[in-house]
Amino acid sequence: MANSISGFNSMKGWRVILPPNKVSTKLNSSSRQALSFGKSQALRIKCDYSCFEVKDVSYQPPGTELSLLNAVSFSLPEKSFGLIFGQSGSGKTTLLQLLAGLSKPTSGSIYIQRYGNDGNPNHSPEPLSSERVGIVFQFPERYFVADTVLDEVTFGWPRQKGAVEKKEQLALQLQRAINWVGLDGILLDKDPNSLSGGYKRRLALAIQLVQIPDLLILDEPLAGLAFLYCCTPESQDFMLSFCFINHGSKVANSLIGKRADVVRLLKHLKRELTVLVVSHDLKELAALVDRSWRMEMGGFLREEPVPVQF
């Protein structure tokens, strides 16, 4: 099986070659806005960019009268991090399923729009096809199907003999994805279920990143990574202190570590991709957020800053 990924070394001691640091010449969304709307015309710089946009999306499951989403509209510029939060049952996962193409909106549209340096659209909107979206559901490790990391990441790759070129291309892309998520120290013959919680999440992400998605969607990326998940931030802090006092720094740090590990990874991915996250873990993710929205019961979405205090 190892040989089917050409360009890789043997399974044992497998390492990924790090690409040179990518220095992005693009502007981030906030600097773009500052430049577009600033008073001085002399500051204007040519900066085309694209934006993922959702317009007036409503959803009723087929055969029902239930309105799960109501005229949802929002936009997220490329390489920025969006967060949707809100009460359980308000419709967040339903929205993600529409964005990933798993169900179709009853009305409204989901597309990518390119803008020119004057801030106006310079192309027709392109519908967002499901192949261009990567989605990692809650507890992705529950859906691992293979006995080795290698089989897990190559599951679904073409198997026929004539597909060598395609496999070589996928192997190179996989190298890059594995680098991105920091899985490069992992042996490929390891059982995915034997990985730590944080590494399982990294593996699930790497699978989605092999073909760089226009939009990466993550549903509750920190869920289940520590037993403290259900607590409020204040009680988490208290319980971590309790854990530190009673069980020592190693146990306390391992609880913080897995979650902080995933947050660090998301921070890193945000430099390369457009990321949309649904989460209840507001305090830990707040520092990454460029745009945020609250989903209200009945499937109404409105823009709102993340309600956390530092």
Ligand SMILES: Nc1ncnc2c1ncn2[C@@H]1O[C@H](COP(=O)(O)OP(=O)(O)OP(=O)(O)O)[C@@H](O)[C@H]1O
């Ligand atoms: N196919 C369906 N038919 C009928 N009702 C549905 C269907 N899918 C979801 N629902 C209902 O729609 C509502 C929104 O569900 P959804 O899973 O999107 O909420 P959520 O905000 O993601 O919740 P949580 O934070 O608990 O994950 C819930 O009341 C759910 O029971």
